[in-house]
Amino acid sequence: MHDPLASLGLLALAVFATIIAHGRGLLVRMGIEAVLLLAIGTYLLWRGSSPLPHLGSGSSGLADAWLRALVVVWWLVGARLVVNVIVFVRGRDQKSREARLFSDLASAIIYITAIWIILNSVLDLNVQGLLVTSGVIAIVLGLALQNTLADVFCGLAIGLEQPFHVGDRISIGDSVEGVIVQMNWRSLRIHTDDDDIATVPNSLVAKGLIVNRSVPTRHRVATVETVAPAEVAPETILDLIWQATLLCPSILSVPAPSITLCRTDLVSNTYAARFSVSDSSIVAAAKSSLLRQVRRLFRYGGIGRPHPMSVGELLRSLTLFEALSQEEVDRLARDLIVQSVSPGDTIFEQEAISSSIYVIEAGVLELSRESGQSGSRVLGRIGAGEYIGELGLITGSPRSFTLKALTHGKALELPGAALAKLLHSNAALNAEMERSVRKGLAQIHRDDAARDVAPTDQPADLFAQIRMFFRV
Incomplete structure (x- = not known):
């Protein structure tokens, strides 16, 4: 005969252990779940039953109900333990831990599998018939959620390719540029240079031109154009613009700035200064600083004046x-x-x-x-x-x-x-x-x-x- 008090005691122990594990560290939760899983599995085997499908000896009455409850708990605890193990393994990589897309997907698959086994093998419910009956509902939901599903699958594709990670600076087409602060099933959250949070659906990300500004370095190359009178020797202008780059602290010396004459006509010449900065966030400030220095050096160099400055x-x-x-x-x-x-x-x-x-x-x-x-x-x-x-x-x-x-x-x-x-x-x-x-x-x-x-x-x-x- 089966003693229902023993099963009730194990169920109470499972509830108590779950409460104790809540809010604890990941390793503590994994340890409690492993001990609980081993205790319930050992008890079921000792009573001649098994939590695995179609391997246990059936029973009837109240004792059978208590054993079924223990098997349900065993599968739920086991699923939770496997999910925590996946989180622990992926958690060793900081970027993988922050990009939770695959961890969430694996967790969903594990829980759905455990619930399917519980309904089909433990509780003897006709899950196949239920799935066939709900097919029409699934089609309707699929049509209604097609945009959301597109974002989800595009998120999966982005996760497989991994063109960027949380913390990288990216630009998506000509519309959004900033630092990624969150990646989820549906969208990216990007902290822009205007101190806004832009939420971009994964479907738009997958279709757009993605430029990762953080790989291989965070350095950014920028170009500033300057117009000078054609009568001034190009060598003089090139030297003054180069001096202006030396006076801008945000412009990197390696690689060295490049100053070129890019367009010329009878009235004026156009010069381009190509330089590097340490981060994309200071590109605008570096351009402004360089233009101000060029204007100042032109003034003191007599460029654009009727006579040199005395x-x-x-x-x-x-x-x-x-x-x-x-x-x-x-x-x-x-x-x-x-x-x-x-x-x-x-x-x-x-x-x-x-x-x-x-x-x-x-x-x-x-x-x-x-x-x-x-x-x-x-x-x-x-x-x-x-x-x-x-x-x-x-x-x-x-x-x-x-x-x-x-x-x-x-x-x-x-x-x-x-x-x-x-x-x-x-x-x-x-x-x-x-x-x-x-x-x-x-x-x-x-x-x-x-x-x-x-x-x-x-x-x-x-x-x-x-x-x-x-x-x-």
Whole structure:
């Protein structure tokens, strides 16, 4: 005789074990399910039955009902254990764990198979007849859900081919570009550069042109076109555009930018700058920065102007000297010392005494600092229309960086004595000059160098030194 209390106790144990396993780690759940599966299977074999189809000895009455319940539990626990094993095996690959499409598909197949066995072999229900009867319903549902089914099967095809993974940056045609944050049965969720979440059906993904921006690297190549007057020698324009790429920190030096003349006519020439950046998200910013630098270098190079920019005009265009009159600017221009530089020439060395301000008339110069065991570190670059050295001149501290030329160019040296003499004769300029120095601290591409030159962390002390310098 079969004792129904033993079966009831195992059923209660199964319910209790399921509650205990809920919320636990995957390995803990797998261990509890394996022990429960072994216990129920051992009990069934001991009672002369088996959970496998058509192998158990049938019984009748209440005992048979309890045994059937145990077999149902055995199949459900077994299906759950197999699903967890699949999740554990695929979970070792981070991308496979995030792309849950195949794990969900395998789980669905396992559960459907287990339920079919339970209905057909354990509970002796005529599943085949039920399937035939529901054929018409299946056809109707298939027609109603054809778009959803298309997304599902396209998702399966994408999962088999694996052209991308969660975390990759992709573009789909000309409509969507961004980083994949989720892949599921029906669609992709893409985090765009506009900080939106775009949901794209898998059927559209499968039909569209997919470009994976993360493979083999996240580097992105971009092109910017510039128009210049035809009367200017192409060599001059090519050199200025190349200098502009050197002044854009986001443009990679390897591979080197490529500057070409792509179109020409009687009035103007069109030039193309092809460059690389580290990530697609900064392409727009890199293009904008390059165009601004090209425009600035064209201005200081005299491109598109009726005559080249004079030294006086160069000084008047600088923030530091915008408060000076034309006569005062001319006096400063007469005191300038012109230095023609070639690539590799040193303008001044680190730890040198600060005695002059340098205004860049042409070319690109690089600021670097030697820092012990770590070697030389690049702080930044400056080009035509920028200046350096005013804070060190005012505070009297040694240079904290080395200034070297990257290209051919000209640097205009303004001795500190000439500036002090000019300001001494016009005390009303002190406040204006202090304001200019404040603006110079925030000037683009010079923040790091400005902080390095300043020997004090207290702005009040710094500007007290500025006022003292101006009133010498």
